[in-house]
Amino acid sequence: MTTVSDQQKLSYIAAQAADARVNLEIESEGMTLNLGPQHPATHGTLRIIARIDGEQVIRADPVMGYMHRGYEKLTEVRTYPQVTTLINRIDWLGSFANEVPFILAAEKLMEVEAPPRAQWIRTILFEMSRIANVVLFLGDMAVQVGAITPVFFAFRDREHVLNQIESVTGGRFHPNFDRIGGLKDDFPKGWIDETRQVMKKMRRFCDEIEVLVMDNEIFQARTRGIGVIPADVGLSYGLSGANIRGSGVDRDLRRDNPCGLVHDQIDWKVWTHPDGDSFSRFWVRLQEVRESTGIVSQLLDSLPSGPVMAKVPRIIKVPAGEAYVETENPLGAMGYYIVSKGDLVPFRVKIRSASFSNVSITPWLLQGVYVPDIITILASLYFILGDIDR
Amino acid sequence: MILALDPLYLTNIGLAVVLIALLKVVLAFAIVLVAVLFMVWFERKVIADMQHRIGPNIAGPWGLFQTLADGLKLLMKEDLVPEHSNRFVFKLAPFLAIVPAFLTFAIIPIGGNFESKGGSVRIFGYDTYLQVADPPIGILLFLAMSSIAVYGVMLAGWSSGSKFPLLGSVRASAQMVSYEAALGLSVLAVILQTGSLSTHEMVADQAAGGFLGFIPNWNIIVTGFVPFLIFLIAGTAELNRPPFDLVEAEQELVGGFHTEYSSFRFAIFFLAEYLNTINMSAIIVTLFLGGPSGPVLIEGIDWAWGILWFLVKLFVFLFAFVWFRATLPRFRYDQLMDLGWKLLIPLSLGWFLFLAALNIGNDRGWNPGVVVGVTIVGGFAGGALLMAAIRTARTERISQEVDAHG
Numbered sequence: 001m002t003t004v005s006d007q008q009k010l011s012y013i014a015a016q017a018a019d020a021r022v023n024l025e026i027e028s029e030g031m032t033l034n035l036g037p038q039h040p041a042t043h044g045t046l047r048i049i050a051r052i053d054g055e056q057v058i059r060a061d062p063v064m065g066y067m068h069r070g071y072e073k074l075t076e077v078r079t080y081p082q083v084t085t086l087i088n089r090i091d092w093l094g095s096f097a098n099e100v101p102f103i104l105a106a107e108k109l110m111e112v113e114a115p116p117r118a119q120w121i122r123t124i125l126f127e128m129s130r131i132a133n134v135v136l137f138l139g140d141m142a143v144q145v146g147a148i149t150p151v152f153f154a155f156r157d158r159e160h161v162l163n164q165i166e167s168v169t170g171g172r173f174h175p176n177f178d179r180i181g182g183l184k185d186d187f188p189k190g191w192i193d194e195t196r197q198v199m200k201k202m203r204r205f206c207d208e209i210e211v212l213v214m215d216n217e218i219f220q221a222r223t224r225g226i227g228v229i230p231a232d233v234g235l236s237y238g239l240s241g242a243n244i245r246g247s248g249v250d251r252d253l254r255r256d257n258p259c260g261l262v263h264d265q266i267d268w269k270v271w272t273h274p275d276g277d278s279f280s281r282f283w284v285r286l287q288e289v290r291e292s293t294g295i296v297s298q299l300l301d302s303l304p305s306g307p308v309m310a311k312v313p314r315i316i317k318v319p320a321g322e323a324y325v326e327t328e329n330p331l332g333a334m335g336y337y338i339v340s341k342g343d344l345v346p347f348r349v350k351i352r353s354a355s356f357s358n359v360s361i362t363p364w365l366l367q368g369v370y371v372p373d374i375i376t377i378l379a380s381l382y383f384i385l386g387d388i389d390r
Numbered sequence: 391m392i393l394a395l396d397p398l399y400l401t402n403i404g405l406a407v408v409l410i411a412l413l414k415v416v417l418a419f420a421i422v423l424v425a426v427l428f429m430v431w432f433e434r435k436v437i438a439d440m441q442h443r444i445g446p447n448i449a450g451p452w453g454l455f456q457t458l459a460d461g462l463k464l465l466m467k468e469d470l471v472p473e474h475s476n477r478f479v480f481k482l483a484p485f486l487a488i489v490p491a492f493l494t495f496a497i498i499p500i501g502g503n504f505e506s507k508g509g510s511v512r513i514f515g516y517d518t519y520l521q522v523a524d525p526p527i528g529i530l531l532f533l534a535m536s537s538i539a540v541y542g543v544m545l546a547g548w549s550s551g552s553k554f555p556l557l558g559s560v561r562a563s564a565q566m567v568s569y570e571a572a573l574g575l576s577v578l579a580v581i582l583q584t585g586s587l588s589t590h591e592m593v594a595d596q597a598a599g600g601f602l603g604f605i606p607n608w609n610i611i612v613t614g615f616v617p618f619l620i621f622l623i624a625g626t627a628e629l630n631r632p633p634f635d636l637v638e639a640e641q642e643l644v645g646g647f648h649t650e651y652s653s654f655r656f657a658i659f660f661l662a663e664y665l666n667t668i669n670m671s672a673i674i675v676t677l678f679l680g681g682p683s684g685p686v687l688i689e690g691i692d693w694a695w696g697i698l699w700f701l702v703k704l705f706v707f708l709f710a711f712v713w714f715r716a717t718l719p720r721f722r723y724d725q726l727m728d729l730g731w732k733l734l735i736p737l738s739l740g741w742f743l744f745l746a747a748l749n750i751g752n753d754r755g756w757n758p759g760v761v762v763g764v765t766i767v768g769g770f771a772g773g774a775l776l777m778a779a780i781r782t783a784r785t786e787r788i789s790q791e792v793d794a795h796g
Binding site for chain 1: 437440441442443553554557632633635636644715716717718719720721722723724725
């Protein structure tokens with residue numbers, strides 16, 4: 001029999017009071033504008049309480065948790081292979097990339113290593129989910145600035161990548177393909193040539209976006225010098241991914257910490273931009289999509305043969321211990337800290353997701369900007385709500 | 391004084407004349423309504439095509455009746471008045487938006503034989519212009535009506551008692567008022583050329599032979615392209631269409647001034663918006679592209695040619711507005727104000743003075759080369775002064791900010 005204890009009741013009341021206090025504290029001067037959780041510009045349920053004076057923001061508070069699904073707790077009642085189904089849904093635009101760090105951490109605990117071919121395919125799918133994710137950003141950013149057409153181009157060309165992912169994994173959004181010790185399956189027949197064609201299409205899409213969006217003068221006027229994050233501030237807020245590379249910090253876990261992925265086997269470049277404004281974040285992401293298409297093409301050329309699954313026991317029990325693996329996901333650094341007690345299920349999993357840290361800078365960043373810039377700055381930080389709330 | 395210059399009213403006014411006048415009113419009303427239906431469909435289809443979509447294709451052939459269906463749906467929806475709204479103003483505002491939109495169309499000549507009959511056609515034995523009214527104040531009526539339309543938007547946002555509409559209406563009033571100045575100044579250039587405010591006179595003036603026989607005598611060429619460009623930009627801003635649609639910027643303000651409107655009142659705003667788009671295109675055609683004037687290719691059905699030319703020219707601008715919407719990102723509020731006050735208004739004012747100097751020089755026999763030279767020097771001097779003023783104000787503002795916030 002479960003009833004709500006007095007302690008729990010008290011904590012609920014305390015939480016509500018805290019929520020009300022946020023609303024009271026910012027009743028200083030001007031007008032409170034509540035953006036979200038239902039608002040056409042927030043792709044998801046992020047709520048921003050903005051105190052504005054005319055069109056200028058005095059103070060902005062992000063409120064998250066409207067989409068909290070308790071994945072960290074849920075993993076404690078799932079066996080290791082079942083967990084990937086859940087964590088697919090953290091960053092739902094580049095789902096496969098979510099599985100990779102978790103599987104790598106579990107492999108680290110079990111001390112198994114995937115065969116080379118599996119590592120190659122993992123990296124290829126990892127980069128393809130990055131393309132599928134960031135391409136949508138390139139279109140969405142234009143929408144938030146007011147141009148409605150590019151996002152349809154993005155959806156059109158993203159479809160090619162999703163089709164390729166689907167034909168390998170069977171799932172367009174939630175592949176659930178990664179296994180401890182390798183992968184579920186090998187590439188289907190003819191997939192490699194098709195993917196080369198798709199990568200060409202994506203490069204063409206990047207050229208198109210460059211002309212259509214990035215060279216547009218209004219777009220530049222709306223993004224250049226807006227939402228500037230200095231490198232030290234960005235680092236102190238724990239920003240990662242293109243957000244920190246847009247501030248000129250040369251940091252990319254694919255190159256700096258290649259644990260289990262084969263980015264170190266090929267020739268590619270980490271792009272940075274010194275400005276740190278909305279435009280530079282857009283620029284860096286655009287270059288990264290280009291770079292990713294190159295990475296995929298190179299990996300397809302050097303794909304080794306062999307099995308895609310190592311010898312692992314049928315029933316997976318992870319030995320007791322702790323492991324943390326962080327990879328450079330489409331939204332930034334994403335890591336899983338797994339604590340195992342030797343059971344079928346993890347004892348505790350801590351998910352470090354990129355968007356949570358990336359959004360934490362908003363109160364600092366949104367001070368003094370205009371209302372329309374709230375939208376473009378948030379868009380340029382590029383978060384996925386599932387990645388914030390988990 | 392003649393109240394209307396239409397030859398219809400110069401004859402003895404009898405029952406037939408009154409009936410013809412009424413017929414014209416009813417026809418104009420019907421034409422604009424049908425045009426709106428078509429325009430909404432056209433916009434959706436063209437944008438869909440540009441975005442690799444199909445667009446409406448279920449209701450009627452090629453989805454032509456989609457707008458009709460949407461309109462009927464809106465009529466049947468619940469008519470909601472927000473609790474915190476100012477009820478009277480809230481209900482008044484849509485009508486303040488739509489009435490000026492309808493009235494503006496009255497002064498637009500949509501047809502007539504400007505080749506040989508001075509822009510009139512013969513209906514039931516009476517000569518008349520193909521426009522509802524040709525008042526002597528002419529184009530000023532358009533400026534007046536667009537000023538009144540600001541109230542519709544402003545009051546709608548204010549009376550909603552909600553924050554997003556309020557922000558939208560604040561932007562709307564500032565934007566529409568400041569762009570009206572640029573709009574008026576570029577209209578002045580045309581008035582200077584025509585020497586009349588009457589829209590019919592303007593068309594008749596442009597219908598007269600041009601240079602070399604084949605280049606038309608349109609104001610877009612005669613006034614030197616700059617007023618046309620300014621009018622097009624300021625007109626787009628006046629319409630609140632992209633890239634100047636800050637008033638209803640969806641990503642920021644949800645629906646802008648009409649966020650709280652539903653049902654028929656929303657339909658009225660929607661109608662007014664598209665009416666204004668058609669009106670603005672028609673005004674541009676009238677002012678700068680010779681309205682319905684054009685060659686009569688087949689004698690006998692001479693009345694049809696004016697309408698055809700008018701529709702062709704109108705179509706170009708309707709397409710242009712749709713094209714803008716599909717292509718361009720949105721300006722920010724302060725960037726819009728900068729563009730209006732620091733570029734468009736000085737430029738249109740300078741150009742107007744230049745045209746005036748050329749005209750006076752023509753009358754007095756000045757050397758046109760000297761006039762152009764003086765204008766260029768004056769223009770650069772004025773521009774430099776303006777830039778200096780803007781820069782000084784900016785440095786002062788920044789230093790004040792620094793003082794205030796340390």
